[in-house]
Amino acid sequence: MSSSLLRPSLLAIASRHAMSSPTKAALGRKHASPARRSFDVTVSAAASQNVDKKYVPGEPIANACVVVTGANRGIGLEFCKQILAKSPGNSVIASCRDPNAADDLVALQKEVGESRLAVVALDVADETSIASWAQGLGALEPVQAHGGSIDVVINNAGTTGTDGYSKWELEDMTADEMMHVYKINTVGPLLVTQQLVKRGLIGDPGSLNPVSLVGNVTSKVGSVDDNGSGKGYAYRASKAALNIVNKSMSIDLADRGIWCQLLHPGWVRTRMTEGRGLIDADESARGLIRCVMFRETRLFPLGYGG
Numbered sequence: 001m002s003s004s005l006l007r008p009s010l011l012a013i014a015s016r017h018a019m020s021s022p023t024k025a026a027l028g029r030k031h032a033s034p035a036r037r038s039f040d041v042t043v044s045a046a047a048s049q050n051v052d053k054k055y056v057p058g059e060p061i062a063n064a065c066v067v068v069t070g071a072n073r074g075i076g077l078e079f080c081k082q083i084l085a086k087s088p089g090n091s092v093i094a095s096c097r098d099p100n101a102a103d104d105l106v107a108l109q110k111e112v113g114e115s116r117l118a119v120v121a122l123d124v125a126d127e128t129s130i131a132s133w134a135q136g137l138g139a140l141e142p143v144q145a146h147g148g149s150i151d152v153v154i155n156n157a158g159t160t161g162t163d164g165y166s167k168w169e170l171e172d173m174t175a176d177e178m179m180h181v182y183k184i185n186t187v188g189p190l191l192v193t194q195q196l197v198k199r200g201l202i203g204d205p206g207s208l209n210p211v212s213l214v215g216n217v218t219s220k221v222g223s224v225d226d227n228g229s230g231k232g233y234a235y236r237a238s239k240a241a242l243n244i245v246n247k248s249m250s251i252d253l254a255d256r257g258i259w260c261q262l263l264h265p266g267w268v269r270t271r272m273t274e275g276r277g278l279i280d281a282d283e284s285a286r287g288l289i290r291c292v293m294f295r296e297t298r299l300f301p302l303g304y305g306g
Contacts, residue, residue: 070157091142124188207257
């Protein structure tokens, strides 16, 4: 696992609503231990005094093993493409429900090779699928090439509902719809992270400095304060819940060397949003990767809400 991973901002956000101030928290075993053992978007991490002398602002991380869920299309696919393009030492575990139908991922794998891109089946709404997926990760070539550990996890898989926006209104909401969205958007990221921690694939037990990052893709519509239009009960609630899951994980995983970070992609034109939005998936992923994959302390507002 990379000994010096990244210098993330408090909130990796691809919209104009970046309100948090950047921190100078340094990640990596070589740095001094922070005074505060909570690494997430709402808590300031103590600044490290021992800055890596080899650090160059804006330099991409090399030799990182990255897990991406929901990787077969949209933002997830762009994450895979761009992370692999950043450095020949980067590798990706691209996870999706049906790898056999993930034509774009298969084509990308042929281009970069199986040693750099593994395409693996994962249904984040199924606890058994998550456990089986995690159990098999250690045998994958990209993971073995990185010493049996994972540097970055991007919990990207998500849904607006069983049939897009068809149940966006109050009168159309059902218990099944609420639970379907909640399972994918909230419980999925929690259980994925849980399984990786249990199997020792992320973090470094006892470390007071982050050596792994878990990025949870959230949304501005999960904000209570920002909700001025109503509707979207299942989606809003699931993202609000994900935010508090991220907060708790940031506290519980701090002494395992794991930084938990919320990622807001903006309003992106994808299949999930039925082509609606103000920004394309490639631009959204590019902005978020600058926070996740680069050693930067700044925020990167793209000027698009969502």
